Amino acid sequence: MFRIQKAARVAENIFEIWVRAPHVARNAKAGQFVVIRVDERGERIPLTISAVEQDSVRLIFQVVGKTTEQLSRLVEGDEIRDVAGPLGRPSAIERYGTVAVVGGGVGVAGAPMIAKAAMEAGNHVIGIIGARSRGFLILRNEMEGCCHELHVATDDGSYGAHGFVTDILKGELNRREIDCIWAIGPTIMMKAVASLTRPYGVRTFVSLNPIMVDGTGMCGSCRVTVGGETRFACVDGPEFDAHRVDFDELMTRLRTYHREEKEALLLFRECAAREGGR
Amino acid sequence: MRDRPVEERIKDFDEVDRGLSLEEAMAEAERCLQCKKPMCVSGCPIGIDIPEFVRAVAEGEIDEAARIIEAANMLPAICGRVCPQEVQCEGECVLGRKEAPLAIGQLERFVADEMRRKARPVPKCKPPTGKSVAVIGSGPAGIVAASELARAGHHVTIFESLHEPGGVLMYGIPSFRLPKEIVREEVSRVLALGVDLRLNHLAGRSVTLEELRQFDAVFIATGAGLPRFLGIDGENLCGVYSANEFLTRVNLMHADRFPEYDTPVKRGARVAVIGGGNVAMDAARVSIRLGSKVYLIYRRREEDLPARKAEIERAREEGVEFITCANPVRIIGDEWVNGIECVRMEMCELDKSGRPVPRTIEGSRFMLDVDAVIVAIGQGPNPLFAGMIPDLRRGKEGTIEVDGDGQSSVPKFFAAGDITTGAATVILAMGAAKKAAASLDRMLSGDEATA
Ligand SMILES: Cc1cc2nc3c(=O)[nH]c(=O)nc-3n(C[C@H](O)[C@H](O)[C@H](O)COP(=O)(O)OP(=O)(O)OC[C@H]3O[C@@H](n4cnc5c(N)ncnc54)[C@H](O)[C@@H]3O)c2cc1C
Ligand SMILES: Cc1cc2nc3c(=O)[nH]c(=O)nc-3n(C[C@H](O)[C@H](O)[C@H](O)COP(=O)(O)OP(=O)(O)OC[C@H]3O[C@@H](n4cnc5c(N)ncnc54)[C@H](O)[C@@H]3O)c2cc1C
Ligand code: SF4
Ligand code: SF4
Numbered sequence: 001m002f003r004i005q006k007a008a009r010v011a012e013n014i015f016e017i018w019v020r021a022p023h024v025a026r027n028a029k030a031g032q033f034v035v036i037r038v039d040e041r042g043e044r045i046p047l048t049i050s051a052v053e054q055d056s057v058r059l060i061f062q063v064v065g066k067t068t069e070q071l072s073r074l075v076e077g078d079e080i081r082d083v084a085g086p087l088g089r090p091s092a093i094e095r096y097g098t099v100a101v102v103g104g105g106v107g108v109a110g111a112p113m114i115a116k117a118a119m120e121a122g123n124h125v126i127g128i129i130g131a132r133s134r135g136f137l138i139l140r141n142e143m144e145g146c147c148h149e150l151h152v153a154t155d156d157g158s159y160g161a162h163g164f165v166t167d168i169l170k171g172e173l174n175r176r177e178i179d180c181i182w183a184i185g186p187t188i189m190m191k192a193v194a195s196l197t198r199p200y201g202v203r204t205f206v207s208l209n210p211i212m213v214d215g216t217g218m219c220g221s222c223r224v225t226v227g228g229e230t231r232f233a234c235v236d237g238p239e240f241d242a243h244r245v246d247f248d249e250l251m252t253r254l255r256t257y258h259r260e261e262k263e264a265l266l267l268f269r270e271c272a273a274r275e276g277g278r
Numbered sequence: 279m280r281d282r283p284v285e286e287r288i289k290d291f292d293e294v295d296r297g298l299s300l301e302e303a304m305a306e307a308e309r310c311l312q313c314k315k316p317m318c319v320s321g322c323p324i325g326i327d328i329p330e331f332v333r334a335v336a337e338g339e340i341d342e343a344a345r346i347i348e349a350a351n352m353l354p355a356i357c358g359r360v361c362p363q364e365v366q367c368e369g370e371c372v373l374g375r376k377e378a379p380l381a382i383g384q385l386e387r388f389v390a391d392e393m394r395r396k397a398r399p400v401p402k403c404k405p406p407t408g409k410s411v412a413v414i415g416s417g418p419a420g421i422v423a424a425s426e427l428a429r430a431g432h433h434v435t436i437f438e439s440l441h442e443p444g445g446v447l448m449y450g451i452p453s454f455r456l457p458k459e460i461v462r463e464e465v466s467r468v469l470a471l472g473v474d475l476r477l478n479h480l481a482g483r484s485v486t487l488e489e490l491r492q493f494d495a496v497f498i499a500t501g502a503g504l505p506r507f508l509g510i511d512g513e514n515l516c517g518v519y520s521a522n523e524f525l526t527r528v529n530l531m532h533a534d535r536f537p538e539y540d541t542p543v544k545r546g547a548r549v550a551v552i553g554g555g556n557v558a559m560d561a562a563r564v565s566i567r568l569g570s571k572v573y574l575i576y577r578r579r580e581e582d583l584p585a586r587k588a589e590i591e592r593a594r595e596e597g598v599e600f601i602t603c604a605n606p607v608r609i610i611g612d613e614w615v616n617g618i619e620c621v622r623m624e625m626c627e628l629d630k631s632g633r634p635v636p637r638t639i640e641g642s643r644f645m646l647d648v649d650a651v652i653v654a655i656g657q658g659p660n661p662l663f664a665g666m667i668p669d670l671r672r673g674k675e676g677t678i679e680v681d682g683d684g685q686s687s688v689p690k691f692f693a694a695g696d697i698t699t700g701a702a703t704v705i706l707a708m709g710a711a712k713k714a715a716a717s718l719d720r721m722l723s724g725d726e727a728t729a
């Protein structure tokens with residue numbers, strides 16, 4: 001069992017938990033994730049490792065279905081059944097020169113560790129984060145601390161620049177030399193970043209989020225097509241060369257269980273209501 | 279028939295084969311000729327003294343029979359159920375020349391199940407040697423190695439990446455062939471020896487190679503869990519599964535009981551399972567239990583199906599439709615699968631292994647309407663951890679190369695099971711693990727002697 005050390009709501013529909021998991025915390029690096037299972041009947045779901053402190057890791061998640069809703073109800077002192085990790089390859093941090101770390105929505109969760117590692121490797125780090133609107137924005141202050149410069153955009157202009165992170169990135173690409181880009185966020189955003197940076201020929205990594213089961217390379221659920229080849233995101237990724245990823249296929253595969261997911265969430269809410277909350 | 283009736287069993291995941299009663303077991307055991315040169319023993323990869331234990335059963339001495347079996351086989355309740363007996367012990371039994379061979383697997387299972395009902399003493403361990411061994415993976419190879427090494431007095435830590443131990447026994451083989459409480463019992467018996475089990479630990483990530491080098495030896499039993507795909511069009515449509523994914527969702531995550539359990543699985547109305555081995559049979563029979571109409575598509579002839587005979591028969595009884603001499607060429611659909619296109623195959627001259635080589639018949643394309651496809655064409659060795667070890671010699675498929683004693687090309691790193699052979703069988707994994715554990719023990723004791 002893994003103890004929740006801290007739990008908080010951090011934005012509209014977005015929560016963070018700190019979980020005590022020494023085996024993960026010990027070796028976790030930027031770009032990696034965990035697979036967790038809340039209880040005996042739980043689904044295994046992947047979440048990015050967002051920060052590490054001593055024995056604990058921070059997970060930040062958006063409530064989209066049954067498991068994330070269940071997680072959002074946890075409080076300090078609660079326990080979850082399983083935390084496996086760290087999984088996936090760490091980000092390919094090198095001294096590139098100038099690096100942009102682009103985060104969108106809940107994907108910003110993974111940005112600080114990448115930015116920090118890039119900075120420590122001697123890069124000039126530009127942070128670009130965005131959200132639908134002010135209430136959905138996360139980790140602004142933290143990103144400020146781990147980037148040399150930070151740009152913020154909201155779709156509705158309620159905070160920072162009015163527009164998408166890609167608009168800001170485009171401005172920066174036109175203004176100066178950027179040597180490497182990380183994009184982490186909704187698939188559609190990562191696809192947009194990939195199309196944007198392709199003509200500039202800038203090396204771009206995206207952190208893919210296909211549906212996973214084991215997270216260890218055993219099931220193939222997370223397969224994605226990269227450069228025409230089948231790769232398993234949980235062990236070969238989750239970061240891949242953005243310009244070679246088949247995003248449309250990924251988006252289709254992410255819809256596989258839409259009906260079942262809705263069913264599970266409704267049922268959970270019904271039961272929770274009957275039991276009077278938690 | 280010992281099998282539960284078809285109409286009943288396809289509605290649940292309980293064991294199909296009910297096993298023998300004491301009377302039936304004793305009567306079956308009576309048939310054994312007690313051969314002077316028992317061929318059956320030469321067919322058993324771990325050389326159980328079959329005539330001896332069978333004689334004990336015939337005399338009703340079940341404890342004695344158990345003692346004889348357990349001298350060679352630590353997991354008889356499992357092997358009795360899943361060994362491909364027809365090509366091993368029973369395949370060699372002389373009775374088989376005229377009538378049915380002796381039901382050795384059934385008898386072994388019977389004895390093991392009788393013993394399971396009793397309070398079995400935990401085997402004694404030798405005094406602690408002060409040496410530590412890391413075992414990577416908790417499938418049959420890992421369990422057996424851990425048990426042998428713990429009994430030899432070493433301190434064993436098992437690292438397992440999943441949230442439950444047992445490997446394929448847990449996530450792959452369905453409970454209607456191998457009830458999960460049997461696997462749990464066997465694992466807990468090993469843990470009772472003082473073995474440390476670390477679940478949710480992926481070797482190479484949660485515990486690094488450098489950390490593992492702190493152990494006096496490392497035993498790699500990571501199995502062949504890497505699913506192969508066909509490489510045809512449409513394979514990444516929604517509703518196309520590897521058998522591993524499909525079986526894991528149901529066996530390990532209980533998707534058959536969604537939404538009581540959180541993990542979903544597609545219950546196809548019409549499902550195509552591609553392949554002809556045990557894995558394909560399991561996927562097909564699980565699909566039947568989820569209420570699907572199931573086609574099993576296999577490129578060779580029926581008599582070439584590599585699965586255990588009994589399971590092929592049961593799959594057929596349960597309504598799986600076999601389409602042999604056929605090969606899929608394309609999976610069709612928009613987002614979701616809605617069909618699969620196949621070609622007919624003809625069998626040509628024999629290959630080196632004596633099997634005919636399948637060849638496509640021109641102009642023989644045909645379509646099947648299906649809304650789910652399960653690809654069960656084999657698994658490769660798990661590349662992740664093996665691929666991280668510098669200087670580790672590996673075979674062309676990515677297996678770890680070992681000598682006859684399970685020693686790899688890297689000192690103090692041993693390996694056994696599917697990671698060394700590619701996908702094989704439980705009994706081979708166990709047998710190799712036992713042998714490798716013995717040589718690892720000799721190495722550690724040798725250290726002692728020279729120290
Ligand atoms: C490597 C990786 C890292 C991730 N990191 C984060 C993170 O830091 N924060 C965060 O909020 N989300 C993250 N996700 C997505 C997160 O795993 C899903 O939101 C979560 O599984 C949804 O579970 P649920 O039961 O609440 O919703 P469900 O009802 O299961 O699904 C709702 C939505 O989530 C998608 N989804 C369902 N299951 C999975 C799955 N196993 N993997 C991925 N997507 C799935 C579905 O397509 C659907 O759109 C990550 C995904 C991956 C692959
Ligand atoms: C569906 C199916 C049906 C089968 N039916 C039969 C049958 O009827 N009869 C028969 O004899 N054989 C059968 N087999 C084959 C048999 O199960 C295998 O040969 C046997 O399980 C191999 O044992 P193993 O210990 O080598 O590996 P596995 O059982 O594969 O166990 C390997 C374990 O290692 C873990 N692991 C892998 N990498 C890591 C890592 N880096 N860190 C930590 N842990 C790791 C895995 O999670 C797994 O638990 C079947 C296989 C399948 C898939
Ligand atoms: S272990 Fe397998 S091969 Fe050996 S006697 Fe038992 S069933 Fe037969
Ligand atoms: S070969 Fe058959 S009959 Fe002979 S000892 Fe073995 S089981 Fe008995």
Ligand code: FES
Pocket residue numbers: 211212213214215216217218219220221222223232233234235
């Ligand atoms: S999640 Fe199973 S192989 Fe990646």
